[in-house]
Amino acid sequence: MRMSENKTNNEHSDSDHDxxxxxxxxxxxxPEPEKKKGKWRPSFIWLIPLIAFLIAxxxxxxxxxxxxxxxxxxxxxxxxxxxxxxxxKFKQVDIGxxxxxxxxxxHSHVMVKIELRKDASNFATKDSRFWVVxxxxxxGGVSGIDTLLSGSYIEVDGGKAQEKQDEFKGLEVPxxxxxxxxxxxxxxxxxxxxxxxxxxxxxxxxxxxxQITAYKLANxxxxxxxxxxxxxxxxxxxxxxxRFWQASGVDVSLNxxxxxxxxxxxxxxxxxxxxxxxxxxxxxxxATNQSHFNLWxxxxxxxxxxxxxxxxxxxxxxxxxxxxxxxAPIDFMGIEIGDVxxxxxxxxxxxxxxxxxxxxxxxxxxxxxxKELDPDGSIFKRFIQNGWRxxxxxxxxxxxxxxxxxxxxxxxxxxxxxxxxxxKTEVPTTQTELSGLQAxxxxxxxxxxxxxxxxxxxxxxxxxNNMNTTIETTDKLVKQLDTKVAPGMQxxxxxxxxxxxxxxxxxxxxxxxxxxxxxxxxxxxxxxxSLQLMSDYIEQHPESLIRGKSVEEExxx
Numbered sequence: 001m002r003m004s005e006n007k008t009n010n011e012h013s014d015s016d017h018d019x020x021x022x023x024x025x026x027x028x029x030x031p032e033p034e035k036k037k038g039k040w041r042p043s044f045i046w047l048i049p050l051i052a053f054l055i056a057x058x059x060x061x062x063x064x065x066x067x068x069x070x071x072x073x074x075x076x077x078x079x080x081x082x083x084x085x086x087x088x089k090f091k092q093v094d095i096g097x098x099x100x101x102x103x104x105x106x107h108s109h110v111m112v113k114i115e116l117r118k119d120a121s122n123f124a125t126k127d128s129r130f131w132v133v134x135x136x137x138x139x140g141g142v143s144g145i146d147t148l149l150s151g152s153y154i155e156v157d158g159g160k161a162q163e164k165q166d167e168f169k170g171l172e173v174p175x176x177x178x179x180x181x182x183x184x185x186x187x188x189x190x191x192x193x194x195x196x197x198x199x200x201x202x203x204x205x206x207x208x209x210x211q212i213t214a215y216k217l218a219n220x221x222x223x224x225x226x227x228x229x230x231x232x233x234x235x236x237x238x239x240x241x242x243r244f245w246q247a248s249g250v251d252v253s254l255n256x257x258x259x260x261x262x263x264x265x266x267x268x269x270x271x272x273x274x275x276x277x278x279x280x281x282x283x284x285x286x287a288t289n290q291s292h293f294n295l296w297x298x299x300x301x302x303x304x305x306x307x308x309x310x311x312x313x314x315x316x317x318x319x320x321x322x323x324x325x326x327x328a329p330i331d332f333m334g335i336e337i338g339d340v341x342x343x344x345x346x347x348x349x350x351x352x353x354x355x356x357x358x359x360x361x362x363x364x365x366x367x368x369x370x371k372e373l374d375p376d377g378s379i380f381k382r383f384i385q386n387g388w389r390x391x392x393x394x395x396x397x398x399x400x401x402x403x404x405x406x407x408x409x410x411x412x413x414x415x416x417x418x419x420x421x422x423x424k425t426e427v428p429t430t431q432t433e434l435s436g437l438q439a440x441x442x443x444x445x446x447x448x449x450x451x452x453x454x455x456x457x458x459x460x461x462x463x464x465n466n467m468n469t470t471i472e473t474t475d476k477l478v479k480q481l482d483t484k485v486a487p488g489m490q491x492x493x494x495x496x497x498x499x500x501x502x503x504x505x506x507x508x509x510x511x512x513x514x515x516x517x518x519x520x521x522x523x524x525x526x527x528x529x530s531l532q533l534m535s536d537y538i539e540q541h542p543e544s545l546i547r548g549k550s551v552e553e554e555x556x557x
Contacts, residue, residue: 067115067117067118068096068115068116068117068118068119068120068121068124069116069121069124069164069166070099070113070114070115070116070166071113071114071116071124071165071166071167071168072111072112072113072114072166072167072168073111073112073114073130073154073168073169073170074104074109074110074111074112074167074168074169074170075109075110075112075132075170075172076109076110076172077109077110078101078110078112079132079134079152080132080134080147080151080152081098081101081110081112081132081152081154082098082151083098083099083100083101084097084098084099085098085151086098086151086152086153086154087153087154088114088116088130088153088154088155088156089133089153089154089155089156090120090123090155090156090157090158094117095116095117095119095120095123095156096114096115096116096117096120096123096154097114097115098112098113098114098154099113099114099115100112100113101113112154112170114154122158123156123158123159124164124165124166125158125159125160125161125162125163125164125165126159126161126163126164126165127159127160127161127179128156128157128158128159128165128168129156129157129159129168129171129175129179130154130155130156130157130168130170130171131154131155131170131171131172131173131174131175132152132153132154132155132170133147133152133153133154133155133174134147134152135147135148136174154170155174157175157178157179158179158180159179160179173198175213176198176199176211176212176213176229177211177213177229177231181229181231182231182232183210183229183230183231183232183234183235184229184230184232184235184238184287184288184289184290185213185227185228185229185289185290186227186228186229186230186238186287186290186291186292186293187225187226187227187228187290187291187292187293188225188226188228188244188274188292188293188294188295189218189223189224189225189226189292189293189294189295190223190224190226190246190294190295191223191224191297192224193215193224193226194246194248194272195248195272196212196215196226196246196248196272196273196274197212197272198212198213198214198215199211199212200212200248200272200273200274201273201274202228202230202273202274202275202276203247203273203274203275203276204234204237204275204276204277205277206275207234209230209231209234209235209237210228210229210230210231210234210235211228211229212226212227212228212274213227213228213229214226214227215227226295228274236286238276238286238287238291239278239282239284239285239286239287240284240285240286240287240291241278241279241282241284242276242277242278242284242287242293243276243277243278243279243293243296243302243303244274244275244276244293244294244295244296244302245274245275245276245295245296245297245298245299245301245302246272246273246274246295246296246297246298247273247274247275247299248272248273274295275299277299277302277303278303279303279305305366308363308364308365308366309363309364309365310338310361310362310363311361311362311363311364311425312341312359312360312361312423312424312425313338313359313360313361313362313424313425313426313427314357314358314359314360314420314424314425314426314427315357315358315360315390315404315426315427315429316346316355316356316357316358316426316429317355317356317358317392317429318353318355318356318431319356319392319431319432320356321343321356321358321392321402322400323394323400323401323402324340324343324358324392324401324402324403324404325340325343325401326340326341326342326343327339327340328340328395328401328402328403328404329395329403329404330360330362330390330403330404330405330406331393331403331404331405331406332367332405332406333406333407335366335367336366337362337363337364337366337367337406338360338361338362338363339360339361340358340359340360340404341359341360341361342358342359343356343357343358343359344356344357344359345357358404359424360404380417381416381417383408384415384416384417384427384428385414385416386408387408387409387410387411387412388406388407388408388409389406389407389408389409389412389415389427389428389429389430390404390405390406390427390428390429390430391404391405391407391409391429391430391431391432392404392405392432393405393432409430412428412430415428416428
């Protein structure tokens with residue numbers, strides 16, 4: 001090293017000397033320096049890039065070792081997603097990063113390329129679900145509020161399948177139930193969706209035990225299929241005999257027992273809901289996963305006893321059936337035994353006018369002695385012979401809804417039960433009470449029309465004229481009393497007043513007459529006392545009437 005340094009110093013000194021002499025030597029060519037070959041030795045300065053290369057290589061190897069599979073997830077929009085910044089999370093733990101965002105071939109959706117971590121490679125399974133977490137307001141509440149500050153991210157729900165997959169279709173709405181929540185899935189079939197939606201709650205004895213996870217229209221387009229999830233341990237209460245019904249809104253009833261209001265919760269009023277239960281004394285086994293049930297419109301329909309065999313009947317009415325609609329009940333002595341199916345107009349060539357035809361069904365099994373209402377039986381025929389008829393009655397005065405009642409009418413015209421060729425039984429009917437009332441009103445109106453109201457009016461007019469004449473005579477008499485009799489009566493009243501004043505002056509306590517009468521009464525009292533003494537003495541001395549008083553008695557007195 002010291003030799004090389006000396007050589008370098010000599011070279012620098014020679015170069016400096018040449019530069020100083022370059023000013024003096026202009027046209028002379030200098031001889032080329034002689035190159036001496038020596039042995040090359042490495043310098044320590046080359047260790048720095050070598051170390052940097054090794055560090056970069058180790059980081060690259062570590063990154064390669066930590067990098068998991070790359071998957072592609074399609075979304076309708078890339079709202080809130082940023083390549084290189086948006087993370088993928090599972091239970092708020094970062095497991096990947098969005099690397100690239102592009103379009104599909106038809107530009108109908110966006111393709112998001114996600115790079116997962118090595119320890120998160122098990123999320124690239126067939127049944128994994130991906131969705132973008134954004135601020136949302138739904139029936140289940142408010143979610144994703146934290147993304148207002150941190151930004152949107154992709155949440156993943158890991159599947160349990162063993163089959164790997166790298167292409168996924170992202171969810172636009174977060175799933176209601178995570179795949180790791182224990183419970184069972186059940187399917188319900190309903191006539192329509194009503195106010196239900198994904199996330200609507202499911203209640204058992206007013207406790208929220210599950211939710212609706214999905215719904216779709218059936219293949220035939222006539223029903224709606226709902227997918228529900230009942231959490232554990234409540235799923236054991238779903239038996240094979242379970243009944244599901246819609247618990248949306250408020251169930252209000254007004255009957256003979258009073259007013260009743262029934263609802264599951266405030267959430268079911270707003271977002272709809274489903275409740276389930278089972279009939280009394282039910283001992284059915286626990287339902288298996290993915291069992292199918294019917295969804296009833298009300299609790300009453302869900303828990304009622306099966307109706308049994310339906311018997312179709314036909315009824316004809318000679319009146320308007322306004323207020324009677326399909327679904328109206330058929331009542332037998334206060335018990336609902338059937339309902340109306342359709343209402344039509346029928347014209348009979350042998351009939352003089354149109355008839356209203358009502359097709360209905362009755363369920364004899366709804367009564368304890370159901371055979372008595374079997375239209376094919378002899379008992380029902382005897383009912384008709386004894387005056388039982390079908391009649392339209394008003395069920396609600398406020399809404400004007402009507403129903404059909406089977407009742408006994410002793411004055412009904414004779415009729416028989418007819419068996420039609422189409423298998424339906426024709427039940428005889430009678431007019432409604434309102435129709436009878438209208439007939440009575442018409443009869444009264446006819447009688448009023450025949451009543452001699454004109455003659456009565458003329459007589460009343462004459463009577464009123466006579467009364468006017470009498471009133472005029474009375475007015476004249478009153479005037480005469482005012483002009484002639486009244487002044488005389490006034491003078492008489494003045495005389496009476498004077499007499500009363502004189503009487504008052506005579507009868508007053510300090511009047512002279514009163515004093516004289518008082519003195520006379522006193523003297524009469526003294527005389528009566530003397531007579532009393534004299535009678536007592538004569539009674540004791542009767543001889544005094546002959547001899548008179550003795551000298552001793554006179555002196556003694």
